[in-house]
Amino acid sequence: MNKLDPLGTFQWPELFQKYFPNQEPEHISNWPKKLVEEYHQKAIEFTLKHAYNNNTYYQEQFKNHNVTPEDFTNLDDLEKFPFLQKDALRGNPWLLLSVPKKEISHIHMSTGTTSQSIGDHIYQLHTWEEFYTISKYIKPNTSANIDPGDIVIIALPYEMSSAGISLHRVHENSTNSIVVNTGKGGFYSDPLKTIIIMKDLKADVILTTPSYAMYLSEIAEENGINIIKDIGLKKMWITGEGCSNSYRDRLQNIWNCKVFRNYGSLECGPLGVECDEQNGFHIYESFIHMEVINPQTGDILPPGNIGELVVTSLNRVGAPLIRYRVQDKVFIETAPCPCGRKTARLFLRGRIQDQLAVAGQSFSPFQAEDLLYKIPEMGNSHQFIFTKSGLTLRIELKCGIENTPELRDKIKCQMEYILGEIHKIEVVDKIPRTGGKTVRIIREEN
Amino acid sequence: MIIDAHAHITEAEYGSVDLLVKSYDKSGIDKGIVVPGGMVDVREMSLYITGEKKASQEIPNHVVFDALKKYPDRLKGFVCINPLEGDKALETFQAGISAGCVGVKLNPMSHTFAFSGNMLDTIADECGQRHMPIYSHTLFNPGASTTKYAEFAKKHLNTNFIIGHMGFGALDTHALNFAAKQKNLFLETSSACFLNLVEALKKTGANKIIFGTEFPMSTSAIELFKIDELPISESDRNKILFENISSLVPSLSS
Numbered sequence: 216m217n218k219l220d221p222l223g224t225f226q227w228p229e230l231f232q233k234y235f236p237n238q239e240p241e242h243i244s245n246w247p248k249k250l251v252e253e254y255h256q257k258a259i260e261f262t263l264k265h266a267y268n269n270n271t272y273y274q275e276q277f278k279n280h281n282v283t284p285e286d287f288t289n290l291d292d293l294e295k296f297p298f299l300q301k302d303a304l305r306g307n308p309w310l311l312l313s314v315p316k317k318e319i320s321h322i323h324m325s326t327g328t329t330s331q332s333i334g335d336h337i338y339q340l341h342t343w344e345e346f347y348t349i350s351k352y353i354k355p356n357t358s359a360n361i362d363p364g365d366i367v368i369i370a371l372p373y374e375m376s377s378a379g380i381s382l383h384r385v386h387e388n389s390t391n392s393i394v395v396n397t398g399k400g401g402f403y404s405d406p407l408k409t410i411i412i413m414k415d416l417k418a419d420v421i422l423t424t425p426s427y428a429m430y431l432s433e434i435a436e437e438n439g440i441n442i443i444k445d446i447g448l449k450k451m452w453i454t455g456e457g458c459s460n461s462y463r464d465r466l467q468n469i470w471n472c473k474v475f476r477n478y479g480s481l482e483c484g485p486l487g488v489e490c491d492e493q494n495g496f497h498i499y500e501s502f503i504h505m506e507v508i509n510p511q512t513g514d515i516l517p518p519g520n521i522g523e524l525v526v527t528s529l530n531r532v533g534a535p536l537i538r539y540r541v542q543d544k545v546f547i548e549t550a551p552c553p554c555g556r557k558t559a560r561l562f563l564r565g566r567i568q569d570q571l572a573v574a575g576q577s578f579s580p581f582q583a584e585d586l587l588y589k590i591p592e593m594g595n596s597h598q599f600i601f602t603k604s605g606l607t608l609r610i611e612l613k614c615g616i617e618n619t620p621e622l623r624d625k626i627k628c629q630m631e632y633i634l635g636e637i638h639k640i641e642v643v644d645k646i647p648r649t650g651g652k653t654v655r656i657i658r659e660e661n
Numbered sequence: 662m663i664i665d666a667h668a669h670i671t672e673a674e675y676g677s678v679d680l681l682v683k684s685y686d687k688s689g690i691d692k693g694i695v696v697p698g699g700m701v702d703v704r705e706m707s708l709y710i711t712g713e714k715k716a717s718q719e720i721p722n723h724v725v726f727d728a729l730k731k732y733p734d735r736l737k738g739f740v741c742i743n744p745l746e747g748d749k750a751l752e753t754f755q756a757g758i759s760a761g762c763v764g765v766k767l768n769p770m771s772h773t774f775a776f777s778g779n780m781l782d783t784i785a786d787e788c789g790q791r792h793m794p795i796y797s798h799t800l801f802n803p804g805a806s807t808t809k810y811a812e813f814a815k816k817h818l819n820t821n822f823i824i825g826h827m828g829f830g831a832l833d834t835h836a837l838n839f840a841a842k843q844k845n846l847f848l849e850t851s852s853a854c855f856l857n858l859v860e861a862l863k864k865t866g867a868n869k870i871i872f873g874t875e876f877p878m879s880t881s882a883i884e885l886f887k888i889d890e891l892p893i894s895e896s897d898r899n900k901i902l903f904e905n906i907s908s909l910v911p912s913l914s915s
């Protein structure tokens with residue numbers, strides 16, 4: 216039964232009916248490649264026509280590139296069509312509107328990581344029908360899946376950004392679990408309250424950010440709640456922030472459950488989720504089409520090459536995305552996953568804006584984080600501070616570990632393996648927890 | 662006279678000391694310097710690079726200590742130290758000296774450290790006072806690069822440093838340039854490609870090049886063949902095959 220359509224009167228879109236007659240798009244992970252391609256071709260054909268006929272921006276862009284939807288006869292033809300750039304969306308809420316405005320039922324807005332000032336915010340428009348179907352399309356068919364009746368705590372921001380409310384919808388409408396929203400506003404929930412709710416309801420699953428999951432475990436400990444005995448999560452989904460393997464290992468040990476990364480973006484919505492192998496995101500192939508391009512030339516790269524992710528939405532009508540450049544560095548693995556699913560897997564190789572540089576050498580903060588949390592004396596929080604004298608690494612030590620010059624020297628020696636040069640290791644008792652988006656990078660160069 | 666300046670020995674049969682000595686006999690190698698192997702199973706090397714397997718953090722120095730007892734006339738040993746182990750690193754160093762080791766082996770890949778910090782400085786100074794060279798390979802990582810190794814060597818001019826396998830990758834130009842410039846920096850030949858040797862000779866001359874085998878990854882015969890192929894004089898060949906390492910490790914001459 217569909218909770219949002221108890222009478223069964225909802226009119227599913229034509230393509231959905233044709234390809235997913237049993238309303239189980241997650242089964243695309245078992246489809247032969249040919250059928251996936253056929254579905255993608257039909258869905259892109261539909262999206263191109265819909266956008267061209269209903270949106271002046273796309274119409275102009277297509278004309279400038281001398282293409283019409285008729286030029287799309289197979290998947291390879293997609294490369295004839297122009298890219299959609301992130302900057303075009305900034306401060307242009309209605310740019311992609313492709314239905315009468317009154318059909319839009321919800322607008323998401325960027326969380327502020329890249330949008331800071333007036334005129335550079337990004338908005339995403341959705342129709343009710345879309346929401347209704349999207350939540351079906353992105354039901355994960357991996358062991359990250361959530362069972363009917365599971366108590367699912369959503370400790371993510373609900374204010375404007377998409378992660379909290381869209382995952383809320385997925386689980387309410389699609390996995391038939393019992394959703395408890397503890398997130399609020401631009402900040403996360405009151406942590407103690409969330410822990411109490413989790414204990415009272417015996418929560419099965421939590422959806423949150425890695426740093427907030429750590430924060431919750433600390434608050435529980437401070438208040439005498441044993442998260443393993445008193446709550447006993449079945450699994451955890453993390454999203455919103457990058458997370459190294461070693462930090463994830465710590466979360467898995469602390470919460471005594473498997474932790475699955477989730478990958479998505481405001482503009483594209485959910486893009487993939489991990490399976491038991493925890494090795495790459497199984498792509499939601501029922502919902503999006505992916506290409507990987509050389510960011511300099513725009514040429515499509517064969518599978519396995521690292522490049523920039525480009526996304527085309529397959530079932531969105533309110534504001535469809537056509538060849539949207541996500542600005543994330545990725546590669547796609549088409550070889551079957553050891554878990555048995557046939558869907559391609561996406562590997563994130565860093566958001567282009569995340570790369571940092573020390574003494575002219577660039578590094579990924581998550582690669583450094585991975586090494587940092589393997590150090591046994593290391594506590595559960597850190598910050599990279601860029602000062603005029605160089606990089607300061609501010610860390611907490613594990614409870615009971617003494618802060619000695621020898622230990623700082625050792626940590627410096629180990630972290631310089633990846634960072635090349637560290638100006639100072641600064642040990643503090645506690646890096647303040649914000650309850651909001653965690654700040655790991657601080658710039659004090661001026 | 663031929664001396665192999667770099668061989669690994671393992672507890673496992675594929676890299677046992679008996680096998681090594683047998684290969685020395687076959688190829689006419691007189692002596693060798695052994696370091697502990699087996700922290701990574703080199704038969705599955707790529708799995709460690711991709712992260713599918715994790716290097717053991719226990720250093721099997723005892724394999725070297727035992728080998729020195731078994732073949733006192735044929736073998737010398739380098740003790741492997743992880744500078745991140747704090748006081749334990751110094752204890753390991755002392756244990757190595759007690760067991761007769763004549764140099765220090767570093768393994769920045771398995772132990773993930775940079776060529777920096779007080780512990781490495783202490784070890785390098787101790788090595789200098791005892792005429793014990795330091796041997797390490799260099800990596801692509803910013804803190805364990807050839808450049809950082811050369812900087813480390815520059816800080817300790819009384820200590821000799823050997824760049825394993827002539828540096829990082831197929832042909833490490835930095836390694837050749839640093840070895841040409843810095844008096845206390847040497848290049849070890851095992852696994853290095855032939856052109857690398859030719860270029861090194863041009864830049865550093867034979868005085869900076871030291872023959873090694875990288876047993877059990879390679880064999881004595883294969884590595885010796887590279888040296889035989891070099892268009893050099895008999896005296897230069899002798900420098901590479903035993904004189905250079907003998908001047909770094911005085912006890913090899915006794």
Ligand SMILES: [Zn+2]
Binds near residue numbers: 492
């Ligand atoms: Zn899988």
